[in-house]
Amino acid sequence: MELLKNVSLAEFTTFKIGGKADYFCVARSVAELQEAFAFARSCSLPLFILGGGSNVLMRDDGFRGLVVKIEIKNSPLEGSTPPVGGGRDVCIVVGAGESWDALVAETVAHGLWGVENLSGIPGTVGAAPIQNIGAYGSEVKEVIEWVEVLDKNTSAVRRFSRDECEFGYRDSIFKKPEGRDYIVTSVAFRLRKNGAPNLSYKDLAEYFAEKPDPSLVDIRRAVLEIRGRKFPDLKTHGTAGSFFKNPIISQEKFDELKKKYPEFVGYQQPTTNNQPPTIKVSLAWILDKICGLNGYKIDKVALWKNQPIVLVSQDGAGAKEISAFADDIARIVKEKTGIEIEREVQNIC
Numbered sequence: 001m002e003l004l005k006n007v008s009l010a011e012f013t014t015f016k017i018g019g020k021a022d023y024f025c026v027a028r029s030v031a032e033l034q035e036a037f038a039f040a041r042s043c044s045l046p047l048f049i050l051g052g053g054s055n056v057l058m059r060d061d062g063f064r065g066l067v068v069k070i071e072i073k074n075s076p077l078e079g080s081t082p083p084v085g086g087g088r089d090v091c092i093v094v095g096a097g098e099s100w101d102a103l104v105a106e107t108v109a110h111g112l113w114g115v116e117n118l119s120g121i122p123g124t125v126g127a128a129p130i131q132n133i134g135a136y137g138s139e140v141k142e143v144i145e146w147v148e149v150l151d152k153n154t155s156a157v158r159r160f161s162r163d164e165c166e167f168g169y170r171d172s173i174f175k176k177p178e179g180r181d182y183i184v185t186s187v188a189f190r191l192r193k194n195g196a197p198n199l200s201y202k203d204l205a206e207y208f209a210e211k212p213d214p215s216l217v218d219i220r221r222a223v224l225e226i227r228g229r230k231f232p233d234l235k236t237h238g239t240a241g242s243f244f245k246n247p248i249i250s251q252e253k254f255d256e257l258k259k260k261y262p263e264f265v266g267y268q269q270p271t272t273n274n275q276p277p278t279i280k281v282s283l284a285w286i287l288d289k290i291c292g293l294n295g296y297k298i299d300k301v302a303l304w305k306n307q308p309i310v311l312v313s314q315d316g317a318g319a320k321e322i323s324a325f326a327d328d329i330a331r332i333v334k335e336k337t338g339i340e341i342e343r344e345v346q347n348i349c
């Protein structure tokens with residue numbers, strides 16, 4: 001493991017924002033990750049784990065500690081020929097540092113169903129369970145069998161079953177205080193050889209209205225095309241995708257807004273332990289139709305014109321400006337709707 005000093009973090013994030021880390025290293029194996037933990041412990045340094053940097057907002061003045069970039073590779077599909085093993089399902093174990101979208105491309109090439117709707121999401125395999133990535137009517141929790149982690153304090157290995165991961169909407173145990181010390185090293189996915197298309201999401205249903213039985217390749221192509229229209233090009237814009245989560249609100253709040261805005265739509269959420277019903281609503285719709293914020297811009301920060309839930313930085317905006325802009329958006333939403341919105345992007349303090 002090569003330990004570097006004073007490394008600029010901006011080039012490792014899709015926002016292209018971030019000052020220097022005092023210490024930086026790349027972990028290409030579990031042993032290197034353990035070495036990094038031992039170094040941080042011996043110098044009492046705070047530790048930050050970085051994957052592809054596509055869901056983080058790093059501080060302008062950098063990080064006073066050790067940043068470890070996870071590049072633990074292992075992709076059992078790469079270079080192998082289909083079919084993989086016998087049976088109806090296939091279980092594959094993938095290294096945390098593999099590219100998420102490269103994995104999706106491989107599964108599609110091998111005729112394996114389960115993650116095709118999650119095509120085009122930037123980042124690494126190890127970060128996918130952290131916020132239970134989701135898109136186009138699908139969430140990664142549906143195909144996760146287990147997640148293997150290292151405890152950063154003890155370096156002990158532990159395996160979390162899907163249930164133990166406590167997956168929720170853009171949430172898992174790894175985002176909660178009791179799970180924050182665990183660093184993902186590999187993930188096991190259960191994929192299907194004979195799956196069926198999931199066209200529950202409106203955009204995909206419309207795309208395939210004339211072709212009701214698309215293949216895996218068709219679905220991946222469609223998702224990439226739709227995403228290409230909605231998201232900015234990472235080569236030209238700094239962004240971390242959706243900056244906020246879609247709000248989950250009470251039935252009463254939903255009814256109140258629906259009365260005022262009859263086109264407002266919501267999706268009933270599963271209830272547990274006799275909890276009152278909750279409804280997930282589209283923040284992009286609220287920002288556009290209720291707050292009139294589509295294309296809203298202050299100096300170098302803007303809401304993306306094709307998808308207002310996406311914040312973009314232009315001409316070198318810093319983390320401070322992004323954060324102030326996001327606070328402004330949250331304030332406007334609260335004023336107009338009474339809803340408190342929550343950030344999806346991880347702020348590094």
Ligand SMILES: Cc1cc2nc3c(=O)[nH]c(=O)nc-3n(C[C@H](O)[C@H](O)[C@H](O)COP(=O)(O)OP(=O)(O)OC[C@H]3O[C@@H](n4cnc5c(N)ncnc54)[C@H](O)[C@@H]3O)c2cc1C
Nearest residue numbers: 051052053054055122123124126127133134135184240241
């Ligand atoms: C253009 C664009 C579109 C996007 N679209 C979507 C979308 O449709 N759906 C969606 O869910 N997300 C989306 N995202 C967000 C992002 O791609 C995902 O959250 C992704 O999983 C982040 O992966 P990463 O490797 O870049 O993680 P990073 O940004 O590097 O890290 C994110 C968080 O996970 C932690 N982390 C990273 N790796 C590990 C590990 N191995 N173990 C423990 N903790 C770890 C980090 O410490 C940090 O807190 C989008 C982002 C962009 C830029």
